[in-house]
Amino acid sequence: MIKRIGILTSGGDAPGMNAAIRAAVLTAAANNIDVIGFHHGFNGLLDNEYQTLLPQHVQHIIQYGGTILKSARCKALYTSEGAAKAAKALEALQLDAVIIIGGDGSFRGALSIAEHYNGQIIGVPGTIDNDVDGTDYTIGFATAIDTALDAIDKIRDTADAFERIFLIELMGRHSGYITLSAGIAAGAEQIICPEFAAIKPDNLKDLIIPIQHAQLLRGKSSYIIVVAENSYPAGTTALAEALSEALGIECRACILGHIQRGGRPVGADRILATKLGAYAVEQLIAGAHLMMAGEVNQQLSLYPLAKTGDKTKQIDPYLVRWQQYIASD
Numbered sequence: 001m002i003k004r005i006g007i008l009t010s011g012g013d014a015p016g017m018n019a020a021i022r023a024a025v026l027t028a029a030a031n032n033i034d035v036i037g038f039h040h041g042f043n044g045l046l047d048n049e050y051q052t053l054l055p056q057h058v059q060h061i062i063q064y065g066g067t068i069l070k071s072a073r074c075k076a077l078y079t080s081e082g083a084a085k086a087a088k089a090l091e092a093l094q095l096d097a098v099i100i101i102g103g104d105g106s107f108r109g110a111l112s113i114a115e116h117y118n119g120q121i122i123g124v125p126g127t128i129d130n131d132v133d134g135t136d137y138t139i140g141f142a143t144a145i146d147t148a149l150d151a152i153d154k155i156r157d158t159a160d161a162f163e164r165i166f167l168i169e170l171m172g173r174h175s176g177y178i179t180l181s182a183g184i185a186a187g188a189e190q191i192i193c194p195e196f197a198a199i200k201p202d203n204l205k206d207l208i209i210p211i212q213h214a215q216l217l218r219g220k221s222s223y224i225i226v227v228a229e230n231s232y233p234a235g236t237t238a239l240a241e242a243l244s245e246a247l248g249i250e251c252r253a254c255i256l257g258h259i260q261r262g263g264r265p266v267g268a269d270r271i272l273a274t275k276l277g278a279y280a281v282e283q284l285i286a287g288a289h290l291m292m293a294g295e296v297n298q299q300l301s302l303y304p305l306a307k308t309g310d311k312t313k314q315i316d317p318y319l320v321r322w323q324q325y326i327a328s329d
């Protein structure tokens with residue numbers, strides 16, 4: 001029987017993590033389970049930084065981005081000694097189970113702890129990148145799209161006024177979910193992300209031909225290219241410079257960066273986080289171990305933690321086809 005659980009947030013913070021913490025704490029309290037919240041991701045386990053989490057500690061946090069537990073990356077966990085030390089901290093606090101809110105990296109960390117820990121472990125997918133298998137959406141993705149859109153719409157205004165070409169870099173480490181979704185919703189003229197062909201200095205013409213074609217058809221006007229981070233070897237600013245040189249027109253680069261991680265979670269993220277946080281606790285009570293609480297086709301479901309990083313989930317193939325079709329026209 002589960003009496004005490006731990007919870008932590010790890011990796012890139014995502015709007016809605018607070019909502020997930022809240023739901024887990026409230027669900028645990030309703031089942032007479034004590035909750036310990038670790039600070040700064042896995043570092044809290046290694047440094048003994050934690051607090052008791054009671055329902056009053058999670059009051060009125062659902063609307064805030066970031067995470068009340070703080071998040072971090074933790075190098076020590078990549079070693080077997082680090083994982084053993086983390087497991088020891090869980091055992092010392094007599095925790096029957098632990099909830100890890102994070103991305104597939106954090107789940108790999110959870111698996112390494114599991115090699116030394118006798119309790120149960122469950123994951124809750126929280127990352128703006130949406131690059132976790134076993135759930136249609138991760139907590140934070142919907143908010144990140146809206147934040148990116150707000151910024152892109154503003155850049156469109158100034159791009160329109162100057163009839164300029166803008167390259168806007170969006171986050172996503174090695175996946176194009178944010179870039180494709182925000183690019184489509186913003187009506188970007190071109191989208192560059194890892195799932196499309198790579199852009200290299202020697203194939204800039206793939207970018208340039210559609211720009212020249214658009215200029216021939218509609219004259220000079222604003223032109224927005226959204227670019228996933230890490231898409232061009234020397235970076236998006238260098239890509240804008242290379243385009244300026246090749247086209248003979250000034251192109252501007254704008255790196256949206258961490259603004260995409262912040263802000264009030266949108267309704268969809270608050271609801272998803274509430275469902276997954278509550279479901280994670282319920283599934284721990286039911287005996288789940290080394291699983292992730294996800295949602296697929298509006299059905300809550302468990303998915304093996306070990307498979308969450310397999311990258312079998314794909315960015316919307318319909319939108320990919322449509323984007324390639326209109327961009328090549």
Ligand SMILES: Nc1ncnc2c1ncn2[C@@H]1O[C@H](COP(=O)(O)OP(=O)(O)O)[C@@H](O)[C@H]1O
Pocket residue numbers: 010011012042072073074075076077078079102103104105106107108109110112126127
């Ligand atoms: N292969 C791994 N082995 C052990 N721990 C890992 C591993 N990958 C990631 N982690 C842990 O999870 C943390 C967060 O992972 P990261 O990939 O940065 O973010 P996310 O969880 O959002 O994908 C890392 O800093 C590390 O502590």
Ligand SMILES: O=P(O)(O)OC[C@H]1O[C@](O)(COP(=O)(O)O)[C@@H](O)[C@@H]1O
Pocket residue numbers: 011012013103104105126127128129171172173229261
């Ligand atoms: O905040 P940092 O350490 O610079 O990390 C940036 C990375 O974190 C993210 O915002 C979120 O990634 P994770 O959720 O996988 O940690 C990525 O989009 C980005 O590449």
